[in-house]
Amino acid sequence: MLDYLLTEEQQMIRDLARKVALEKVLPKRLEWDEAGEFPWEAMKAFSAADLCGLYIPEDLGGMGQSVFNFCLATEEISRVCGGVGVTFAASALGSTPILLYGTPEQKKKYMPEIAAGKKLAAFGLTEANAGSDAAGIETTAKKEGDYYIINGTKQWITNGGEADTYTLIAMTDKAKGARGASAFIIEKGTPGFTFGKKENKMGIRCSATRELVFQDCKVHKSQLLSKEGMGFIVAMKTLDLTRPGIGAQAVGIAQGALDEALKYARERVQFGKPIASIQAIQHILADMATQTEAARALVYACARMIDAGHKDYTLPASEAKLFASDTAMKVTIDAIQVLGGYGYMKEYPVEKMARDAKITQIYEGTNQIQRNQIALALIKESASKK
Amino acid sequence: MDIIVCIKQVPDTTEVKINPETNTLIREGVPSIVNPFDENAVEAALQLKEKHGGKVTVITMGPPQAAEALKTTIAMGADEVVLVSDRAFAGSDTWATSYTLSQTIKKLGKFDLILCGKQAIDGDTAQVGPGIAEWLGIPQVTFAVKVEVNDSKLTVERMLEEVNEKVECPLPAVITVVKQMNEPRLPSLKGMMRAKKAEIKTLSAAEIAGDPKNLGLNGSPTNVVRIFTPPPKGGGEILAGEPDEIADKLIAKIRERKII
Structure with a gap:
């Protein structure tokens, strides 16, 4: 494995995340996957291990604001279970809008409990008719005096129903299109805010994916994030910042599949020898390892760039998410191939890993949207050089 | 309440190999861990502290590298740790070990409760905890599965074989x-x-005012004559077949032996 020259603290974070994942997630992952059961037990263990605030500054109760450290933990957790990995990461997604755009009061009110892992957060952007085209949002927030009245339904919200703190994008002025969207913080239990259907999914089955239903939900204006009309900026800046986390999740899933394929190839005897000694298998393993390492290097480089204070990271963040998730998909499918018939059976974890990997090519911007972003950034950069 | 937990660093395996010539454990190449029962004792101490307040101090007697075991307990939440380490302690049996630990506890001063694992997984004697109580002249309750504290009185549930x-x-x-x-x-x-930064306080034989006649090999009355693997128990018999058949066979065998 490449030496990423981790600091002692980073090695500690990585090893601790691995330890907690192996002890608290591994024995349950199959059960949680089959039942679609939310992994509260794992989330409590991450909280007790101080792993929930890796991306949150110390003055807000976190362990220091580091995308890189957060990626290390997300990767190790996802290496054991992609569903638990996304549950862990989605809380960061849900709270990043507050971290980026919250007033000092809003941050102080919400971040410490999220940093401590006492509460989970969720991000409400997607709707039935607003997926890749986020401008199609139909949920409205109408101002009435000191309050906003919210109506509409958010769909496929990770941690929906389980999280306490929700950040929501709703239209305050539909006529203005994308410039008419605003972001809000909404607490679970607010009258008019309920949860709809819980989805039955292909993969990441233990994670909660649910509808958020708003029916004349009244929220005080102090719950507005940033200013009216800033909703899309809030969403886009948030997604830019959390994309490396999805990359890290994908790298973890890929690494988990590589671990399993290697172990199996060394144990499985055919034609009188372990299949690891057969070149056809060796080449598959070599490609899996090379691609996983390349994805990791890209994710880490991007995360370090963000931590170092670079402001423009849309392009590498998209590249990291795109490449890592495509790699996770390929590597998990290859792992099934190495395990052959056993790989197709639920008795072995690689079929689950492939099911979990698929979503990383879809959520937080499909990989086609990532390619759009990358191409756009490339063309802009090239044009600016003339 | 002030709680002292005594721990031991042991090799990370229950299948330690024995050097047949010296009758001692071969420790090379075997990673070290905190004796698992002692981790239960640390956990019990941390839970009591969470409930009643106070301080958890973890002590161990061992070579300098036993500091790693103490750091593990800091990472779990121990407030203070003390390593008692001196060449004079080498070769200690349970008599000398419990003496050394009790002297350390006296040196530390104030305490309300001392917790130990029931035994170490390498030596398996279960004597050091009771030994400490004897040296200190205080009550001992072994094999605790539940501990409650009410007004300087302990209620302990002991796990015995049958009840x-x-x-x-x-x-x-x-x-x-x-x-x-x-x-x-x-x-x-x-x-x-915190564990990474912690400087481990170390006490020597002189600092705990240990009487040389009770320390180390010289202070150890135990003489290990031989360590051997006992012959395995007689082979059992495994009955095969469908549950009904097995039950019939089993009953026949019980009757055969006139058990019923």
């Missing part, structure tokens, strides 16, 4: 705990960082 026994005893006292008592917590990141 559990509930006893009360005054503080201070020595309690040894079984693994069924709790599930030791994993380290936390903050704890690990």
Whole structure:
């Protein structure tokens, strides 16, 4: 494995995340996957291990604001279970809008409990008719005096129903299109805010994916994030910042599949020898390892760039998410191939890993949207050089 | 309440190999861990502290590298740790070890409760905890599975072979705990960082005012004559077949032997 020259603290974070994942997630992952059961037990263990605030500054109760450290933990957790990995990461997604755009009061009110892992957060952007085209949002927030009245339904919200703190994008002025969207913080239990259907999914089955239903939900204006009309900026800046986390999740899933394929190839005897000694298998393993390492290097480089204070990271963040998730998909499918018939059976974890990997090519911007972003950034950069 | 936990660093395996010539454990190449029962004792101490307040101090007697075991307990949440380390302690049996630990505890001063694991997984004697109580002249309750503290009185549930026994005893006292008592917590990141920075306080034989005649090999009356693997138990018989058949065969065998 490449030496990423981790600091002692980073090695500690990585090893601790691995330890907690192996002890608290591994024995349950199959059960949680089959039942679609939310992994509260794992989330409590991450909280007790101080792993929930890796991306949150110390003055807000976190362990220091580091995308890189957060990626290390997300990767190790996802290496054991992609569903638990996304549950862990989605809380960061849900709270990043507050971290980026919250007033000092809003941050102080919400971040410490999220940093401590006492509460989970969720991000409400997607709707039935607003997926890749986020401008199609139909949920409205109408101002009435000191309050906003919210109506509409958010769909496929990770941690929906389980999280306490929700950040929501709703239209305050539909006529203005994308410039008419605003972001809000909404607490679970607010009258008019309920949860709809819980989805039955292909993969990441233990994670909660649910509808958020708003029916004349009244929220005080102090719950507005940033200013009216800033909703899309809030969403886009948030997604830019959390994309490396999805990359890290994908790298973890890929690494988990590589671990399993290697172990199996060394144990499985055919034609009188372990299949690891057969070149056809060796080449598959070599490609899996090379691609996983390349994805990791890209994710880490991007995360370090963000931590170092670079402001423009849309392009590498998209590249990291795109490449890592495509790699996770390929590597998990290859792992099934190495395990052959056993790989197709639920008795072995690689079929689950492939099911979990698929979503990383879809959520937080499909990989086609990532390619759009990358191409756009490339063309802009090239044009600016003339 | 001030709680002292005595721990031991042991090789990370229950199948330690024995050097047949010296009758001692071969420790090379075997990673070291905190004796698992002692982790239960640390957990019990941390839970009591969470409930009643106070301080958890963990002590161990061992070579300098035993500091690693103490750091593991800091990462779990121990407030203070003390390593008692001196060449004079080499070769200690349970008599000398319990003496050395009791001298350390006297040196530390104030305490309300001492917790130990029921035994170490390498030596398996289960004597050090009770030994400490004897040296200190305080009550001991062994094999605890549950401990409650009410107004300087302890209520302890002991796990015996057939039954559990509930006893009360005054503080201070020595309690040894079984693994069924709790599930030791994993380290936390903050704890690990604290452990990394921690300077381990070390006490020598002179600093604990140890009487040389009770220390190390010279102070150890135990003489290990031979260590050997006992012959395995006689082979059992495994009955095969469908559950109904097995039940019939089993009943026939019980009748054959005139058990019923």
